[in-house]
Amino acid sequence: MKTIKFMVVAMIFSFVATTQAQTAEEIIANYFENTGGLDAWNSLEALKFEGAVKVQGMELPMTMVQTKEGKQMTMAEFQGMKFYQGVFDGETMWNTNQMTMAAEKSDAETTANAKLEMNDFADPFLNYLDKGYTVELVGKETVEGTETYKIRLTKEPIMVDGKETPSVGTYYFDTENFVPIVVEQEVSSGPMKGMVSQTKLSDYQEVEGIYFPMSITAGAKGQPGGQEIMIKSIEINPEVTDDMFAFPEKQ
Template sequence: MKKLSLLLKTIVVSLTFFSAQAQNVDDVVNKYIETIGGKEKLEAIKSVKMEMIANYQGMEIPVEVCTAKDGKMLVKINLMGKEMTQVAFDGTSGWSTNMMTMKAEKMNSEDIENMKNTASNDFPDPFLNYKSKGYKAEYIAKETKEGTECHKIKLTKLPQTINGEKVDDVSFYYFDVENNVIVLTETEIKEGQMKGQMASSTAGNYQEVEGVYFPFTISQYGQEMTVKKITLNPTIDPKALEFKAE
């Protein structure tokens, strides 16, 4: 009976722990969604256009990023007065400019599949209705990052295909405990020379745009970007997404 009693206590403690963990995740995510504008306003967004300046090795490069609920994406840069498309995806197919040859190249089947899994699901935020997307969120712990106390949450998205193999798409998000916004994201690099290492991106200087808060200061792969303007619900020109072979 003592062994049975001990077993029952262990089960109760375990269930309590997992219940508390789930509650922590929901509390953090719900506060975050509410802080940046609320579920209703986020769900009403159909597209977003961000006009930014990227600081790369002392150069200021204008960058324009358009994303949409239906999975469309358009990323353009202006390099020394020449505008070029870095990413163009219409929801089913896409292309990009090879920065070595400066030629337009169609995305391969793996890139297209991965884009389909993330482009629409992550819009306008991966945590919005994350469960219905098939995503899984886990509360890890409280951690201090650059002097800021944060909730660390692991988000597992739909698997990606890398070199013919399905791999977990996992990122770690750090939510500012005091302000309830994401300040840091860590994602494992899946291929190339940096494979296995963690890529970090930071977000700050949140500002309101039509009742929704966006970060206006972003750092990715050591590249600082300053958002100059955000437009909600712009129309993405279908012709801009068409493949342009030169």
């Protein structure tokens, strides 16, 4: 009789634990609910971020613009000069060469990969099923003292040296607030190839009903330093013109 009672109690606790367990889909749903709601996120047409990039003890003024069409632009100022990085008008991606200060178009492969990310505005998890992305709850992990849900996001493969390469990111969601605080992804090309990039997100603040991280630090996992970006203001659905993203043909 005691054995039967024990089994019944064990079954009850097992059932309670199962019903309380979170799935990847529920965690993502909670994320959007806690940060403004899907309707608010889907109403976004463009975002403009004003802030500063910390470089060697200096704070360089920075502006970022992103649109629902996939256009983007990042511009930093230093000693009266403007440096553009990752500018994309939907067809052409370009940057400022920091040695010559001339605008240079990216290679075909980089541009093709940028086109794959055009539907990631304003968050890669937004309507992820419609994009054909998959999510997987890997488990729980404590990150810098915070308990998190570890979720793997798999997107469309990207091209690296002419070969299709998986595009997989790992997101660590705070179990209390259901917001990502760390994003990791293996670097597939360039000097950091084979290393894991790590982006830390913190200081979430409300802007017109939607919560955004106002502090972003990007670098290599396990390595000191990293580039810190401080967001000072965010404009929802600002006026955007095509010339903001256009490659300057005449220099």
